[in-house]
Amino acid sequence: MNVTFYTLGCKLNYAETSQLQSLFERDGHTVVPFGQPTDAVIINTCTVTENADKECRQIIRRALRVSPSAFVGVTGCYAQLQPEEIASIEGVDAVFGAKEKFQITNLIRNFRKLDTPHCFVGDLDGSLEFVEAQSSETDSRTRAFLKLQDGCNYKCSFCTIPLARGKSRAMDFHLIPQKIRALEASGYHEVVLSGINLGDYEAATGETFTDVVRQIEEMQPRLRVRISSIEPNLLTREIIEIVAQSSVFCPSFHIPLQSGSSDVLRQMRRRYKAEYYRDLIATVRDFMPSAGIGADVIVGFPTETDAHFEETFEFLHQLPVSYLHVFSYSERENTPAAEFSALNGGVSMQKRAERSKRLRTLSAKKKFAFYQSECGTERTVIPEQRSAETGLWTGWTENYVRAEFAGAASLVQAPMRVRLKETDGETVVSEMLHGASRFDASAISYIPIMV
Ligand code: SF4
Numbered sequence: 001m002n003v004t005f006y007t008l009g010c011k012l013n014y015a016e017t018s019q020l021q022s023l024f025e026r027d028g029h030t031v032v033p034f035g036q037p038t039d040a041v042i043i044n045t046c047t048v049t050e051n052a053d054k055e056c057r058q059i060i061r062r063a064l065r066v067s068p069s070a071f072v073g074v075t076g077c078y079a080q081l082q083p084e085e086i087a088s089i090e091g092v093d094a095v096f097g098a099k100e101k102f103q104i105t106n107l108i109r110n111f112r113k114l115d116t117p118h119c120f121v122g123d124l125d126g127s128l129e130f131v132e133a134q135s136s137e138t139d140s141r142t143r144a145f146l147k148l149q150d151g152c153n154y155k156c157s158f159c160t161i162p163l164a165r166g167k168s169r170a171m172d173f174h175l176i177p178q179k180i181r182a183l184e185a186s187g188y189h190e191v192v193l194s195g196i197n198l199g200d201y202e203a204a205t206g207e208t209f210t211d212v213v214r215q216i217e218e219m220q221p222r223l224r225v226r227i228s229s230i231e232p233n234l235l236t237r238e239i240i241e242i243v244a245q246s247s248v249f250c251p252s253f254h255i256p257l258q259s260g261s262s263d264v265l266r267q268m269r270r271r272y273k274a275e276y277y278r279d280l281i282a283t284v285r286d287f288m289p290s291a292g293i294g295a296d297v298i299v300g301f302p303t304e305t306d307a308h309f310e311e312t313f314e315f316l317h318q319l320p321v322s323y324l325h326v327f328s329y330s331e332r333e334n335t336p337a338a339e340f341s342a343l344n345g346g347v348s349m350q351k352r353a354e355r356s357k358r359l360r361t362l363s364a365k366k367k368f369a370f371y372q373s374e375c376g377t378e379r380t381v382i383p384e385q386r387s388a389e390t391g392l393w394t395g396w397t398e399n400y401v402r403a404e405f406a407g408a409a410s411l412v413q414a415p416m417r418v419r420l421k422e423t424d425g426e427t428v429v430s431e432m433l434h435g436a437s438r439f440d441a442s443a444i445s446y447i448p449i450m451v
Helices: 011-026 052-066 077-081 085-086 101-107 162-166 172-183 210-218 237-243 260-265 273-289 307-316 336-344 348-374
Strands: 002-007 040-046 070-077 094-096 116-118 134-136 143-147 192-195 224-227 252-254 292-299 323-328 380-386 392-397 402-406 417-423 428-434
Touching: 002 011, 002 052, 011 040, 011 101, 011 143, 011 162, 011 192, 011 237, 040 052, 040 077, 052 085, 070 077, 070 101, 077 162, 085 094, 085 101, 085 260, 094 101, 143 172, 162 348, 172 210, 172 252, 210 260, 224 252, 252 348, 260 273, 260 307, 273 307, 292 307, 292 348, 292 428, 307 428, 323 348, 323 428, 380 402, 380 428
Parallel strands: 002 040, 040 070, 070 094, 094 116, 143 192, 192 224, 252 292, 292 323, 402 428
Antiparallel strands: 134 143, 380 392, 380 417, 392 402, 417 428
16 A cells, blocks of 8 residues: 655654654555655644644645545644544544554554544553654755654643653663664764653663763764753753763754743743753853754743743843744643633734744844854864755754855765855855864854844
């Protein structure tokens, strides 16, 4: 049977779709690209996506236009949270929850269209098994995402992920070197350690994420390693110290902030205050002056007043981070924050949009300043993609600068030393120097990023 997949949402979802594809292939099915005639379509959904159901409907319509009699299965976070809603979408044959996601080929045998949709969605109480997953962002196999952790034990008041993915669980600590060596042997040059709340990694044998970082540093793989998003309260000084002196770990961090007001952080049930976050960024900067540092921020949380937002704006304005990921708050069913919103009416959509626009503008300025401060430095880029139109290769430096440089289509996609020259704020035009092994984190200059 031919089967096609479609993924919405985060990198972890992409890694899990790859895992699902392998399970189908192991059972003798052929994976075909989305949009081609197929016998079955599996959609891996996200709950963070705005209008998840609209998006889901559109994808189903697109798939059925090409293959009207294809079996349609929907899984992922949205499927776990709203199975009935999904089952009512025209064309859906089955809905699979978080526990059932990797059981699809056992639950359905002949993948024929069903008269009435089936919901295979159990509750997430009790202990859940950790299911491995990894994926590549491009066909070139330059960068892999390796899932080390799943689920979350936190209770941030705006978030449905713990409801959609269940309790925190992690990959066996002793398996990690094996997985990294396997990626290295397959020719990858970078691995991104991923998880829902990665810093909360805790192995059944008691090791923490700091132990994971220490273990990887000790094994000295030939590829470079990047830590994906990590909660501020879980980014330990030891991790910062290891990364700072490492020739394996990239000096780049993504540290969710969510608000620059400690009042709002408390209502969000985050586990730190704004001052703590400011001190943490100062520590990272002390150790790694030109690290790329990104921060997530939510605007329009139901209790965020104009004064709170101005406090957040000023906080971020002073904060030496390299870019922001700005999200407009949107109400999620069964969360305390949605109840605040029902009580006080929440922040108007217009205000959410205005606040979001102001922070996006601030982010663009910060990114421009960061990229500009990098001009003149030498960095290591792993070329990921080449534009047929411009003939330019693009890829990321170790400290998360998007660099582009001219190179032949036949160029070997391996670490490349480049000199960063000039920027428009989106990419940095660079000059290719020579091949490199991993990266040289030593030659670092820095201009403080405050705009
Ligand atoms: S840490 Fe908070 S925001 Fe992140 S997944 Fe857990 S509950 Fe959601």
